[in-house]
Amino acid sequence: MDQNQAPLVNALAEYHRLERYGFTPPGHRQGRGADPRVLEVLGAQTFRSDVLASAGLDDRSSSHGYLKEAEQLMAEAVGAEQAFFSTCGSSLSVKAAVLAVAAGKGDLLISRDAHKSIVAGLVFSGIQPRWIQPRWDPELHLAHPPAPSDVEKMWERHPDAAGCLIVSPTPYGTCADIAAIAKICHARGKPLIVDEAWGAHLPFHDELPTWAMDAGADICVVSVHKMGAGFEQGSVYHLQGDLVDQAHLAACADLLMTTSPNAILYSAIDGWRRQMVQHGRELLGNALDLARRLRAEIDALPGIHVLEDELLAVESSHDLDRLQVLMDLSGLGISGYQAADWMRENARIDMGLGDHRRLMATLSMADDDASASRLMDALRALIDAAPAMAPAAPVMLPAPKDLELETVVLPRDAFFGATEDVPAREAVGRISAEQITPYPPGIPAIVPGERINSAVVDYLESGLKAGMVLPDPADPKLHTIRVLRQ
Ligand SMILES: Cc1ncc(COP(=O)(O)O)c(C=O)c1O
Known part of the structure; x- marks a missing residue:
């Protein structure tokens, strides 16, 4: 394929050149209807390029296949068999991967340092997470990726799990031995999903850590907006091998995806791929x-x-x-x-x-x-x-074993179960019905269905006093925690 082409960027330029007009959304009509005060801040060109993807950028049946071609160019550029663009971030892409691999039921091996968007996938799907504990560093108090031997042990305990999902690079930039982990999964005929949200740039320089597709992953998800030059929410998920059905993966993404994908986001991903190939x-x-x-x-x-x-x-x-x-x-x-x-x-x-x-x-x-x-x-x-400055407020950091909360109930059943909000102290020993995530980095300290312990409550309460932000619980100040009714 000609990697010097950027079909979506070219199509947008052609749309402008031909002065197309749509009696369709978006209602701002390329900025004509936008408030001048908004235009001044966001820029006229932003509105000008915000056009419908089908019956706009492409025709109503997408007969030119601009998006498909851009995705094929991406796959070729990074050495994947297939690539799919998403305008809903890696948050959507990892959920689609989880749904496609676990087929809506059964077990999935998941590294417990997973991002909160993966937990959302568990809630949607009803999947049973079998947590692979990352290597908690008791000195630095951060999680390193799980070692291949940790993954092997989990397969021995849960041989019927549908597949395995790990995060690499972690938000701290540390990377797992993906090749060894992929080998372990493939020896059992099971797929490996790598949440590489922080690794969109990895395929394009050999001094960067190994790119998951080169290391043998079956699905790999990247956020182009994080380490690439895409707009916020621009994500790509890549597929190779025959352990995951391509049509089913695309159908799972379609369940979650908007029907109005943003052509600006798509075009920026396309243009970034060309830029990376060339420079x-x-x-x-x-x-x-x-x-x-x-x-x-x-x-x-x-x-x-x-x-x-x-x-x-x-x-x-x-x-x-x-x-x-x-x-x-x-x-x-x-x-x-x-x-x-x-x-x-x-x-x-x-x-x-x-x-x-x-x-x-x-x-x-x-x-x-x-x-x-x-x-x-x-x-x-x-x-x-x-x-x-005032001295740093002390944060009561749990010992690694205290971070390994017991999963008592499926995340989905806990999230949709009968709940009550109880004072945080009284939540100790109860089963959480909500996810509680210090952000950043976005790794949940508590997942729905887990039994809450006092060490984690101490950590979150002291963390809040020190400046930690918890965006997802019902009470972000954690006076109360939402738990399953007894
Ligand atoms: C490891 C990991 N996975 C997935 C995501 C979600 O990515 P996005 O913001 O593109 O939805 C993030 C976001 O920070 C992340 O850190």
Whole structure:
């Protein structure tokens, strides 16, 4: 195929050139009806390009196949057999993968550091999660991906599970040994789904961690908006091999998908693929050089340590995406929550992830010397400001075994069961009917159907006092927790 083409971008240019007009949605009619004050902020071109995907960009039967061709180009570019674009984020794509593999019933092996969107897939489908425990790091208090031996053990205990799902890279940039895990799954004739939401760029530079399709995964989901140059919500899921039926996977995605996909999102994914094929090695190579330099410069700052060796010195963390610059702030005596708030307020910089002791800068191919200097200046100013800040509020971090809550009821049955809201302390020993997720990184501390323990409640309550955000429970301040009625 001609990778210099971008069929969706070309179709949009042609739409403009021909001055097409639709007596169809969107009702703003390429911006003609939009409020000028909105146009001024969002840009006339944004509205101009917001056209229907079928009976707009393509004709009513999509006879030109612009989307299909763009998807085929993507599959070829990254070495997958098939690729599908989605405008509802990896949140949709992972749910579709879960539904397609587990066929709406039975067991699925899932790494317990899964993103909350996977838990939503469990609620929709009624699937029984068989949790593979990630390697909890008791020193750093973060989860590394599960090791191949952890996956093997779970297959021995649950040989009838439909497949296995792992997250790699984790939101901290650490990567699983996907090739070894895929081999273990395939020895049993079972598919491996890799949630690679943070890895859209991986196929395009050989100094980045191994791309899941190269490592033998059957389905791999990426968010183009995270590490690529797509718009928010742009996602692609890739398929290879014959363990998952392509038509069924597409039908599962169709169940969840909007009927009005955004042509701007599709076109941006298409254009980004062309850009990566033509210039990805150079652009990502520059980003990696910048990351190496910044890592050393930040690590030399007083009170800040850039994590690297300690993230790799565990059996399960096979590799690291060095564009994710994870900084330990313990030496400054402040938390990542405080630092993130300070950076936004004082330096007008938003950071990728902040927790009880860390702050992350997610670099991209768009970063350059100017953005790097801005980050360095802001970090130096943060160091100067830190002594005047209140000391970091203590977060009561659970021991790894306390994070392994017992699944008593199917997530779906717990979520849709008869519930009551009880004071958080009284929820200890009860079965949660809701998901409770510190965000970022979005890994649920409590999943519906799990028995709540006091260590996790202590962690969440103390975390909230320290600045943690819990967007999903009925009471985000956690005065009460929604549990199954007894
Ligand atoms: C590991 C992981 N999977 C899936 C998602 C969902 O991705 P999206 O925001 O594209 O819906 C996220 C989002 O942060 C994530 O971190």
